Amino acid sequence: MKKILFYFFGMMAFTFSASAQGKPAPDADNAGLKLPAGFGALKVAENLGRARHIVVTTQGDVYIKLDRAVNGKGVLRLHDSKGNGKADVITGFGNYGGTGITIKNGYLYASSNTEVFRYKLNDKNEVINPDAPDKIITGLGTGQHPSKSLILDNDNHIYVNQGAYSNSCQEQDRTAGSKGKMPCPVLNDAAGIWQYSPDKLNQTQADGIRYATGLRNVVGFDWNQQTNSLFVMQHGRDQLFQNWPEFFNEKQSAELPAECMYEIKKGDNAGWPYIFYDQIQHKKILAPEYGGDGKKEGGADAINPTVAFPGHLAPDGLLFYSGNMFPAKYKNGAFIAFHGSWNRAPLPQEGYYVVFVPFKGGKPSGDWEVFANGFSGLTEVKNPNDAQHRPCGLAQGPDGSLYVSDDAKGTLYRIIYNGK
Amino acid sequence: MKKLIGTIVLITAILSFQTAPKKQVPAKPVTNTTAPATGIRVSIIRGQDVYLKQCLACHQANGSGVTMMNAPLAGAKAVIANDKAKLINIVLKGMKGVEIENEIYNNVMAPHPELTDQQIADALTYVRNSWKNKASAVLPSEVAAVRNAGKKKK
Numbered sequence: 156m157k158k159i160l161f162y163f164f165g166m167m168a169f170t171f172s173a174s175a176q177g178k179p180a181p182d183a184d185n186a187g188l189k190l191p192a193g194f195g196a197l198k199v200a201e202n203l204g205r206a207r208h209i210v211v212t213t214q215g216d217v218y219i220k221l222d223r224a225v226n227g228k229g230v231l232r233l234h235d236s237k238g239n240g241k242a243d244v245i246t247g248f249g250n251y252g253g254t255g256i257t258i259k260n261g262y263l264y265a266s267s268n269t270e271v272f273r274y275k276l277n278d279k280n281e282v283i284n285p286d287a288p289d290k291i292i293t294g295l296g297t298g299q300h301p302s303k304s305l306i307l308d309n310d311n312h313i314y315v316n317q318g319a320y321s322n323s324c325q326e327q328d329r330t331a332g333s334k335g336k337m338p339c340p341v342l343n344d345a346a347g348i349w350q351y352s353p354d355k356l357n358q359t360q361a362d363g364i365r366y367a368t369g370l371r372n373v374v375g376f377d378w379n380q381q382t383n384s385l386f387v388m389q390h391g392r393d394q395l396f397q398n399w400p401e402f403f404n405e406k407q408s409a410e411l412p413a414e415c416m417y418e419i420k421k422g423d424n425a426g427w428p429y430i431f432y433d434q435i436q437h438k439k440i441l442a443p444e445y446g447g448d449g450k451k452e453g454g455a456d457a458i459n460p461t462v463a464f465p466g467h468l469a470p471d472g473l474l475f476y477s478g479n480m481f482p483a484k485y486k487n488g489a490f491i492a493f494h495g496s497w498n499r500a501p502l503p504q505e506g507y508y509v510v511f512v513p514f515k516g517g518k519p520s521g522d523w524e525v526f527a528n529g530f531s532g533l534t535e536v537k538n539p540n541d542a543q544h545r546p547c548g549l550a551q552g553p554d555g556s557l558y559v560s561d562d563a564k565g566t567l568y569r570i571i572y573n574g575k
Numbered sequence: 576m577k578k579l580i581g582t583i584v585l586i587t588a589i590l591s592f593q594t595a596p597k598k599q600v601p602a603k604p605v606t607n608t609t610a611p612a613t614g615i616r617v618s619i620i621r622g623q624d625v626y627l628k629q630c631l632a633c634h635q636a637n638g639s640g641v642t643m644m645n646a647p648l649a650g651a652k653a654v655i656a657n658d659k660a661k662l663i664n665i666v667l668k669g670m671k672g673v674e675i676e677n678e679i680y681n682n683v684m685a686p687h688p689e690l691t692d693q694q695i696a697d698a699l700t701y702v703r704n705s706w707k708n709k710a711s712a713v714l715p716s717e718v719a720a721v722r723n724a725g726k727k728k729k
Binding site: 205222298299300301322327328329330331393394397497498500501537538539540541562563 | 627628629631632633635636637639640641642643644645647671681682683684685686689
């Protein structure tokens with residue numbers, strides 16, 4: 156019966172979209188993941204390297220950006236020739252590590268930590284000339300938040316995050332009691348999102364527009380097609396206790412500040428380093444580097460978060476779901492891949508899961524919930540490196556499957572819905 | 576809870592001591608951890624306290640660090656090396672952007688000049704003799720010498 160159903164689905168998929176493949180069967184153990192009822196998961200591939208962001212073509216092929224090139228290949232292309240959901244043809248190109256990858260209007264875009272490249276695709280979404288991409292952006296700064304995520308809007312712009320090369324803009328970075336620089340010079344060339352042209356060659360940061368500022372570090376972001384606006388996930392600042400023990404205890408330092416989702420309009424300021432968002436008090440709190448004590452408010456000119464999550468969970472992937480495979484509640488909602496914390500020690504670490512936030516009319520319509528858990532393989536993560544897998548990138552397949560990458564062991568997961 | 580931590584500290588210290596190569600001090604229970612340093616074991620116990628407050632947030636309880644973020648100390652060649660001056664300088668002056676055993680770590684280690692010679696010696700002795708690391712103690716006098724050499728250069 157299952158076989159017949161499978162065949163039937165296969166036929167349907169074939170009928171509706173000429174080249175898309177049928178729904179594969181989940182792995183017997185759902186790839187080790189804990190999922191809501193009706194969902195299943197399979198491992199598309201394993202041991203790929205440090206798989207960061209991912210994108211799936213309309214044909215169902217997956218491009219993966221590796222943090223470090225493996226055998227000279229920093230971008231992998233995974234193809235499933237048998238239609239069983241398992242990638243059996245893996246090729247690669249691009250001898251550079253990095254995080255960002257996306258597809259728009261016939262081009263694949265991929266980034267190192269300093270440059271952005273563009274590859275022309277053929278009508279099967281295969282890269283035509285893998286060794287001769289256009290270098291569209293060059294000379295970007297790095298530092299302690301070096302990754303460059305990529306996304307395009309519908310008006311021919313590409314957005315690139317530029318993480319702060321500092322924790323909280325202290326005179327002495329990450330040093331107990333060191334005051335914040337006023338004004339913070341890091342804001343001039345980092346801690347924001349820059350907008351560029353996707354088809355001009357060799358742009359530098361000066362050719363771009365600072366689209367948003369006061370964002371300490373953004374790794375996960377997505378263009379929301381419902382609102383036609385950019386949504387970003389900020390990594391909040393670290394070390395409130397270690398650097399300011401007179402104002403924060405270890406528990407507060409583990410929980411604060413919030414990891415925030417922001418909807419970004421051109422020119423927005425999210426307030427870093429002067430404030431942080433406290434998800435328990437629901438307030439923008441003056442940073443201790445700038446005279447704060449954990450209670451004083453600040454940031455009158457800073458935007459409020461759309462959603463505030465617990466501290467240090469490290470959101471590395473954001474995806475607004477537009478597929479039809481999952482039940483109606485997931486439509487247009489946000490999936491977030493939380494890479495998992497390190498800055499909660501000596502308390503247990505948190506994150507290492509994918510969460511879901513329902514959206515209606517471009518606004519959250521309910522509380523966030525853990526959607527996919529079990530990546531770490533542990534009931535409690537004490538040391539981050541004990542986690543077997545760490546979710547990082549998210550992508551949606553042409554059939555509505557949700558793909559999740561893991562940059563610890565290089566597993567690519569595919570989550571499917573089997574319910575009715 | 577405090578008691579538990581105390582016991583763990585003691586056990587770790589004793590275990591580390593037993594595997595430590597140098598300066599065999601009789602293994603009697605330590606009752607007063609503020610007593611002057613009389614051996615590597617006492618230094619390790621005090622060093623764990625410094626580590627907990629100053630280093631653990633980044634390097635983690637098991638010394639494993641965090642891939643791509645913070646360097647590991649457990650099993651790190653530099654940590655157990657004979658070149659103690661280099662280690663002392665890392666704590667005094669901090670470190671960033673240096674490739675370690677073919678890996679890059681994005682985070683920044685701040686300088687810790689505010690720590691006393693004793694604290695730095697204890698912390699380094701602790702990391703050199705914890706997890707599976709085994710190496711000789713770092714002495715406060717060695718920290719002082721490196722600190723002063725650094726000052727003279729300026």
